[in-house]
Amino acid sequence: MVKKRIVTISGIRPDFIRMSEIFTLLDREFDHILIHSGQHVDKNLSDVFFKGLKIREPDYNLEIGGSGKEHYHQLAEISVKSVELLRELKPDLVMFLGDSNSVLASIPLKKEGYKIAHIEAGMRSYDDRMLEEQNRKVCDHMSDFLFVYHERYKEFALKEGISRDKIFVVGNTIVEVAKKWGATVGDRASKHILVDIHRPENFKDKTRMAKIIEFLEDLKAETEKKVLWLDFPRTRSFLEQFGLKLPFEILPLQGYLEFLKFQKQSYCIVSDSGTAQEEPPILGVPVIVPRDFTERWESVEAGNSIMIDLKKGASDLVNEAVNFVRAFPNEPDIKWLGDGKTAEKIVQILKEKL
Numbered sequence: 001m002v003k004k005r006i007v008t009i010s011g012i013r014p015d016f017i018r019m020s021e022i023f024t025l026l027d028r029e030f031d032h033i034l035i036h037s038g039q040h041v042d043k044n045l046s047d048v049f050f051k052g053l054k055i056r057e058p059d060y061n062l063e064i065g066g067s068g069k070e071h072y073h074q075l076a077e078i079s080v081k082s083v084e085l086l087r088e089l090k091p092d093l094v095m096f097l098g099d100s101n102s103v104l105a106s107i108p109l110k111k112e113g114y115k116i117a118h119i120e121a122g123m124r125s126y127d128d129r130m131l132e133e134q135n136r137k138v139c140d141h142m143s144d145f146l147f148v149y150h151e152r153y154k155e156f157a158l159k160e161g162i163s164r165d166k167i168f169v170v171g172n173t174i175v176e177v178a179k180k181w182g183a184t185v186g187d188r189a190s191k192h193i194l195v196d197i198h199r200p201e202n203f204k205d206k207t208r209m210a211k212i213i214e215f216l217e218d219l220k221a222e223t224e225k226k227v228l229w230l231d232f233p234r235t236r237s238f239l240e241q242f243g244l245k246l247p248f249e250i251l252p253l254q255g256y257l258e259f260l261k262f263q264k265q266s267y268c269i270v271s272d273s274g275t276a277q278e279e280p281p282i283l284g285v286p287v288i289v290p291r292d293f294t295e296r297w298e299s300v301e302a303g304n305s306i307m308i309d310l311k312k313g314a315s316d317l318v319n320e321a322v323n324f325v326r327a328f329p330n331e332p333d334i335k336w337l338g339d340g341k342t343a344e345k346i347v348q349i350l351k352e353k354l
Contacts, residue, residue, distance in 0.1 A: 003031040004354045007091040009082065011037030011064070011102035014275050017256055018119070018173040019097050020053040021180075021343040027056070029347055033089055037078055037102040038063035052256040053181070060085060064102075071131060074101045079108040086114065092354055093117055093145075097173070099136035106142035115354075119173065119346065121146035122153030125295035129201065132274075133295070145353070147346055150298065150336055170345040171338020174275065178260070178282040179340055185261040188284050193219060194262055195229045195248070196271035202290065203235040206242040211310045212290050216270065217247060218318045225267045230254075268325045277305045278337060286328040288321050298336040303329070 006026055010019055026032035036058035050057065062085070064077040082105040086094065096103040097119040106116050118139045125133050140146055140157060148154050149172045157167050195216060202208050220227050227248040239246065254262065260283070263269060269280050270288045277296040280287050281304035289300075289307045299305040306324045308317050 003029070004092040004350075005031040005033065005089065006093045006095060006350070007033045007035060007086065007089060008095045008097075009035045009037055009062075009078075009102055009105055010097060011039030012098075012100045015097050015100065015102070016050065016055060017053065017177055017275075020055050021176050022097075022119070022173065022346060023055055025343050025347045029351060033060070033091065034058045035082075035085070036061040037065075037100075037105070039065045039074060039100055039102050052258075053177075071101050075104050078102060078105045083108050083112055086112070093350065095119065096139055099123070099132035099139070101131075101135065103135050103139040106139045110142040115145070116143045117145035117147065117350070118143040119147045120149065122148040122155075122157040122167070123295045124153075124156045125293045127201075127293035130293075131200075145349070147342075147349075149338065152298065168345075168349055170349075171340070171342040172278060173342045174278050175282060175334075175337050175340040176343060178279050181257055182260055182264065182283050185257055185264055187264075189265040190267045191225070191265045192262075192267060193223070193225050193227045194251075194266040194269045194271075195227060196232075196269065196273050196276055197230075197290070198232040198235055199272040199291070201292070202272050203232075203238045206244070208290070208310055209239065209242060209244055211314070212270075213244060213246065214314045215290070215308075215310075215317045215321075218314045219270075219321055220248075222318050222322060223267060228262065268321065281305070281332045281334050282337070284330065284332060286325045286332075288324070302333045302336050304332050304334065 010016055023034060038061045062078060062081045064074045093115045094109050095117040096106060110116055121140050123136055127133055144166060146157055146167045147170045148167055151169060154167050154169055158164060197203060197212060216227050228251040229246055229248045231250050231252050263280050263285055264283045266285050268286045268288055269276055272291050274296055276287050277289060277299035287305035289305050290310055291307060294307060300307060308320060
């Protein structure tokens, strides 16, 4: 029997990490074509994850990224390039994960008549300033298969008028990945405070960045832990524009396994990343989130992470953070993330439905 053809289009670091187990199963069960959108061109944000996670080479690279390209450049390029390529490939389904600019290819491809699947569907922060919020909403409404992490995301999708028969609750793909590779990077430790700030709501705002730095200086003094600041080029650029100095150790971007080890050895992680509210708790690490909104409230409700209000004084924020870390359990409640069989569930649903 001829296998159904599934095309996956991924383009950024979290996509490759979260899709790594799914890629393997798709290769086994379908005629799978792996397309790299090329949104991330930095080797530390792309190639290194293929090697570290043993992901096979992509079949195609659309090369939509590059220095100076803004979101509308990327949208224009991926629209033209994906349509032209898929007219040749003629897939039975096109699959996306997440909320990067790459998922916006779902618009022209839906117009071309292809079936669309979206993993991480239904996620909402209800902060429409976020480009990611705009992207994920669009992709959801283009999709024929919405693979949501849990029931709350299903309810969000239903409230937006998406048909119930398109929505499947499957759990979070990060669980099987983080558990599999987290076991290979050593034991839990509490050596440092790991910082990951890369969202525009923070790095484009001088006041917020100054407050984050002040908070970290006080947290460093209170805990006597060194601070490792992950070096994102865009964040660094705005710090330079603002004339803000970082009195911390700068950590270059890491491969996945290397970064897992830094996470697992952290006293806590201070991050505005969405993935950071999911992955570190699997490793037993508490997370401090300097944001006004989050699309992962379940992490907060389960005690995996804490939101901090940067309008408060730095000393108050430090007290909140330290009290949270000290009370953090040895075995955090991560049931909201699913049972670690998400890739299997997605592939089984597609085998039945296609």
